[in-house]
Amino acid sequence: MTGGEPLIGIVGSGIAGLRAAKALLRCKVDARIVIFGDEVHRTYNRPGLTKRRYPLSDTPEMAIAEDLKVNGVEHKALTWRLDTRVESADLRNKVLGLSTGESFAYHALVIAAGVRPRTSVEGTNECTFHTHRTLRSLDDAQHIHNELQTSKKITIAGAGFVACELASLAKEYGCEVVMLEAMRNGPFENILGKRIAIALRRWITQNGVTFLTGDSAKELLCRRSDASNLEFSSNRSLFIEAIGSVPNVEWLQGNGLDLSDGVRVDEYMRVPECEDVFAAGDIARYPDPWTTESLTRMEFWKNAIDTGDLAGRSVASSLGHDSKTSRIGYFPSIATEVFGLRVQIAGNPKISDSMELVCGDLDQLDCGVLVKFLRAEVMVGVAYLDKGARFNSVYIELLKSLKAH
Ligand SMILES: Cc1cc2nc3c(=O)[nH]c(=O)nc-3n(C[C@H](O)[C@H](O)[C@H](O)COP(=O)(O)OP(=O)(O)OC[C@H]3O[C@@H](n4cnc5c(N)ncnc54)[C@H](O)[C@@H]3O)c2cc1C
Incomplete structure (x- = not known):
């Protein structure tokens, strides 16, 4: 690697990779950034893939791609290497091996390679x-x-x-x-x-x-x-x-990282075993802000945004920039719709030991059901299922106390 401005590699052109790049650009780091993505497409709205039916047309592919576009970023410091798979990484010597046969030497690396279907x-x-x-x-x-x-x-x-x-x-x-x-x-x-x-x-x-x-x-x-x-x-x-899904970690093998479930990072998205290596998005397993004693890996859009931002700021800080880095404080929340029934889940019901029905009747989901999840009698999660918004105000109150937790 020659001198000059630092080179930052981001593996993964999904939302976590994009947000890491944006955060770096916002911090005005004097560096060149290269995003590698094995898909041919720029970042798109992955959750949108299942959200709506497309009318019959001669080119449904184009309609979907157009519909799911995410605001990207054009900047002279940023290069997109799409349709390029990172096949190996030598983290000690800071070199990536690419599917094109080239190698890429970096100063700092963000791992945002996501997961694939099991x-x-x-x-x-x-x-x-x-x-x-x-x-x-x-x-x-x-x-x-x-x-x-x-x-x-x-x-x-x-x-x-x-x-x-x-x-x-x-x-x-x-x-x-x-x-x-x-x-x-x-x-x-x-x-x-x-x-x-x-x-x-x-x-x-x-x-x-x-x-x-x-x-x-x-x-x-x-x-x-x-x-x-x-x-x-x-x-x-x-x-x-x-x-289910499997984290895309194979290309990182042989570097002594803990890859048992994604890539383990600390609360600033830094990979502990390796200086100048960071991870974000679905692939990152970080200390759960909710339980302190365990690690968590989340496969949600908002989590990828927040951890991508944080990874970008942490890289900037490692390069000596004042980037206002604060530890991950993610508040987990997800929503989906199943046959018109909106399902909203917040907090971490998985760690609960009991459940309490707050409103509604589980035999009549379409009339609205609000449930809270407790661990040692402290609320750790909420779920709200409804076709309308009957119990929305109660749900919002519960969210407030959950966030205050
Ligand atoms: C059908 C579907 C519906 C979803 N719905 C919701 C929802 O309603 N709400 C919600 O919160 N979340 C939803 N999600 C989850 C959400 O999309 C993910 O949490 C989010 O996209 C994760 O972003 P990421 O950048 O971490 O990973 P990804 O979006 O997976 O991006 C990683 C990118 O890296 C590429 N890559 C992998 N390995 C390499 C390599 N070695 N070299 C180069 N590139 C590589 C991958 O191909 C991919 O393009 C949904 C996901 C799917 C699949």
């Missing part, structure tokens, strides 16, 4: 009965929206946020939908517990989806074992796996 079976996308898909990228979504427009039947493995949104979307496209949840009783059980999961399953079933659990679900999980015989190609239905 799959039960690696391999072909086709079997005798199905076209198999997962959904993470704009390209995946373009395929899926296209296929939903012409599919009659779709099977979705999983019952998390992406699976539920996909089920709603597929119904809007007019498909017959089967959901398979082999491990639990219904949606979001790992976050909201069994009673709400069962209530949500009932809601989804009432909206025309066949929702199978346990052995009935297991029986329909496709292992793609019969990929050799593709003669029924015209009859194949869509099978989407939405069964």
